[in-house]
Amino acid sequence: MATHGSGGEYKDLLVFLAAAGVVVPLFNRLKISPVLGFLAAGVLLGPDGLARFADAVPWLGVLTISDANQIRSLSELGVAFLLFMIGLELSWERLKAMRRMVFGLGLTQVVVCTVGLASVFMLMGQPLVSAAVLGMGLALSSTAVVMPVMAERGRLGGAAGRTTFSVLLAQDLAVAPILITVTVLAALAQGEAANGGQFDPAVLGPALFTLVPAAIGLGLLVVLGRLVLRPLFRSVAKTQAEGRGQEMFVAACLLVVVGAGLAAQAAGLSMSLGALVAGLLLAETEFRRAVEVSIEPFKGLLLGVFFVGVGIGLDLDAVAADPVAVFGLALLLTLFKAALIYGVARLWGVRNRTAIETALVLGPAGEFAFVILGAGLVEGIASPGFTGTVMLAATISIFTVPAMAMFADRLARRVEATQPELPPEAMAIPSIDGQVLIVGFGRVGRLVGELLAEHGQKFIAVDANASTVSMGRAEGSNVFYGDAGNTEMLQRCGIGKARAMVVTMDSPAKVDDVVSAARSLRPDLILIARARDSKHAERLYRLGVTDAVPETTEASLQLAENTLVDLGVPMGRVLASIHERRDRFRKLFQEAMPDSKGERLPRALRSTNRRAGTTDQKS
Numbered sequence: 034m035a036t037h038g039s040g041g042e043y044k045d046l047l048v049f050l051a052a053a054g055v056v057v058p059l060f061n062r063l064k065i066s067p068v069l070g071f072l073a074a075g076v077l078l079g080p081d082g083l084a085r086f087a088d089a090v091p092w093l094g095v096l097t098i099s100d101a102n103q104i105r106s107l108s109e110l111g112v113a114f115l116l117f118m119i120g121l122e123l124s125w126e127r128l129k130a131m132r133r134m135v136f137g138l139g140l141t142q143v144v145v146c147t148v149g150l151a152s153v154f155m156l157m158g159q160p161l162v163s164a165a166v167l168g169m170g171l172a173l174s175s176t177a178v179v180m181p182v183m184a185e186r187g188r189l190g191g192a193a194g195r196t197t198f199s200v201l202l203a204q205d206l207a208v209a210p211i212l213i214t215v216t217v218l219a220a221l222a223q224g225e226a227a228n229g230g231q232f233d234p235a236v237l238g239p240a241l242f243t244l245v246p247a248a249i250g251l252g253l254l255v256v257l258g259r260l261v262l263r264p265l266f267r268s269v270a271k272t273q274a275e276g277r278g279q280e281m282f283v284a285a286c287l288l289v290v291v292g293a294g295l296a297a298q299a300a301g302l303s304m305s306l307g308a309l310v311a312g313l314l315l316a317e318t319e320f321r322r323a324v325e326v327s328i329e330p331f332k333g334l335l336l337g338v339f340f341v342g343v344g345i346g347l348d349l350d351a352v353a354a355d356p357v358a359v360f361g362l363a364l365l366l367t368l369f370k371a372a373l374i375y376g377v378a379r380l381w382g383v384r385n386r387t388a389i390e391t392a393l394v395l396g397p398a399g400e401f402a403f404v405i406l407g408a409g410l411v412e413g414i415a416s417p418g419f420t421g422t423v424m425l426a427a428t429i430s431i432f433t434v435p436a437m438a439m440f441a442d443r444l445a446r447r448v449e450a451t452q453p454e455l456p457p458e459a460m461a462i463p464s465i466d467g468q469v470l471i472v473g474f475g476r477v478g479r480l481v482g483e484l485l486a487e488h489g490q491k492f493i494a495v496d497a498n499a500s501t502v503s504m505g506r507a508e509g510s511n512v513f514y515g516d517a518g519n520t521e522m523l524q525r526c527g528i529g530k531a532r533a534m535v536v537t538m539d540s541p542a543k544v545d546d547v548v549s550a551a552r553s554l555r556p557d558l559i560l561i562a563r564a565r566d567s568k569h570a571e572r573l574y575r576l577g578v579t580d581a582v583p584e585t586t587e588a589s590l591q592l593a594e595n596t597l598v599d600l601g602v603p604m605g606r607v608l609a610s611i612h613e614r615r616d617r618f619r620k621l622f623q624e625a626m627p628d629s630k631g632e633r634l635p636r637a638l639r640s641t642n643r644r645a646g647t648t649d650q651k652s
Contacts, residue, residue: 045098048078053337068182069435071337075344098345108342111335112177112400113294113308114328116205119176119198120312121325131199138196138381139203142374142395146172149373150366162218163416166409167423169211171366173204175399177339178434183394186442193390193441196383200374200395205309208401209302213247215408216301250300254293254307258314262289266320270499270514286328289315303404319502322495322525323515339400346403347428351421363426367433371396393441397434398427468493470531472517472547473538474505477563481535482510495526518546520554533559541565545576552577 052074060070076082084097098104151168155161179201188194269285289311297307315324352359371392378388406424409415469485471478471494478494485492494512496502505512515522517536528534528551536547541564548562561580564570570581598607 071340072344075341079345081349104342108339111339113304114335116305117290117308117312120309121316134199135203139200142377143207145377146373162414166415170402170405171398173399173401174395176201179394182435182438192387196391209306219414247301263318267499283327319506319514322513325525326521359425363429367396367430390441393437397430402427470534472536474512478537520550536562541569548576
């Protein structure tokens with residue numbers, strides 16, 4: 034037993050962090066998926082890896098993970114964080130837009146694969162109830178592995194990424210009903226056993242009654258989330274805006290993920306489903322983008338724990354005892370499931386290239402197979418010996434996901450894509466492409482937004498003041514809470530495809546930070562910034578803004594214009610002199626720009642060129 038202060042209780046955590054610090058950089062350098070590295074690290078650091086030689090070489094015990102259960106508990110958090118991030122990206126509107134692919138293709142895949150795999154297990158001699166549990170468990174794929182692997186390969190934004198994401202989302206939504214179904218099947222099986230093997234209709238009522246707590250729990254989670262989440266984050270954001278409690282926003286994010294997951298577990302649902310619901314609810318709030326930025330590092334680290342846990346769970350002795358059966362079963366189930374998914378995808382109108390890619394990455398088993406099969410073992414309706422072999426085959430199949438994704442990617446490159454890969458309605462996902470990004474949505478930013486909307490220009494705004502964001506959203510504007518000086522936040526707000534960016538904040542230092550961050554991401558972006566005075570304008574031009582608008586200069590010009598008009602000077606002469614003076618000031622400010630920028634065109638000429646370019650594109 035470790036003595037107090039010896040650090041022994043933190044050894045497993047230290048070993049994992051050391052593995053993460055070595056494995057990820059090494060595999061990135063070798064251009065191999067870090068997911069595969071974490072899986073391999075789990076096998077190496079587990080009881081069947083280096084620990085096997087600890088008796089002969091005692092110091093190897095320091096390099097191994099001794100408490101696999103602790104790692105598995107942390108890995109559940111990793112999956113919950115992944116589902117939480119998926120929920121943030123979805124929102125109810127986006128889920129509605131994807132309903133055909135999620136509730137059509139996705140749920141059809143779950144049903145077809147469940148029936149097909151259950152039939153295979155029945156042919157192997159398993160009873161109907163046991164085969165059904167095995168089929169439901171293996172019908173699901175690994176969201177935790179497939180999504181990061183496809184993201185690494187840059188496939189999420191394409192048709193295959195959308196299709197895969199839709200199917201995985203449907204599978205995640207199906208986890209809770211499947212677990213409930215396992216409980217119902219167990220009750221029916223017990224009733225049949227007590228009735229001499231005959232089905233008793235009276236048992237069906239109590240069995241279905243097990244659905245009630247889960248339904249009530251899910252409803253309460255949604256209602257409480259709508260009532261609590263926005264006030265919670267608004268309060269934390271106000272504290273953060275006052276310069277206090279910077280860490281409280283991260284703490285609030287962790288509280289929501291863990292709290293929602295535990296609440297779902299208490300209701301008989303999965304922890305990941307609770308986190309998904311929490312993400313969906315937060316996606317409707319102004320804090321969505323800031324939460325994504327805050328939670329991203331934790332998600333990656335905890336998913337690493339999950340992958341290590343999967344590797345630890347691979348019993349090499351059991352595999353070595355009957356390798357032909359284990360590897361043969363893994364190959365059979367993966368290929369059979371991939372064939373079923375391909376057929377379902379083609380049935381729903383998915384193009385051949387996308388259907389092949391989707392089927393290959395979703396063919397292997399997923400993390401929820403262990404949850405569902407474990408529930409079947411607990412309920413006593415799954416054969417322990419055969420189920421253990423299936424779990425080994427499922428673990429090995431998860432190891433093949435990176436290789437399957439690589440093979441699918443290479444196969445997809447050989448197929449010419451001559452038309453959209455998905456039906457148009459399946460791709461009807463709200464996009465922020467081509468919008469104007471407004472940073473700061475106070476009086477100035479709101480007026481800019483109103484004028485943009487008046488001229489048919491769409492915009493998205495971000496502000497670090499929770500009250501300002503709430504007011505803007507109450508007026509129907511697309512405003513989010515967050516720090517636009519953070520490049521990650523700007524990327525979440527779609528700066529990569531924004532048409533222009535307007536910085537309207539009144540703090541010169543914050544304006545400089547935002548301009549620098551934006552220019553580091555988009556050197557070609559049209560960038561207009563509010564300046565405090567002429568010196569600040571010169572500094573902004575040095576930072577690379579397209580235009581800087583100094584408050585003092587514009588206020589002076591406006592005052593002069595109104596005075597001259599009120600004195601009776603003709604409007605035309607006044608406007609000409611004001612424009613001439615404004616151009617003179619702008620030329621002075623632009624002299625501060627780096628020489629590499631070259632001489633800028635006057636505003637009128639730039640506008641003419643833009644209109645001409647637009648005309649050429651249309652023609």
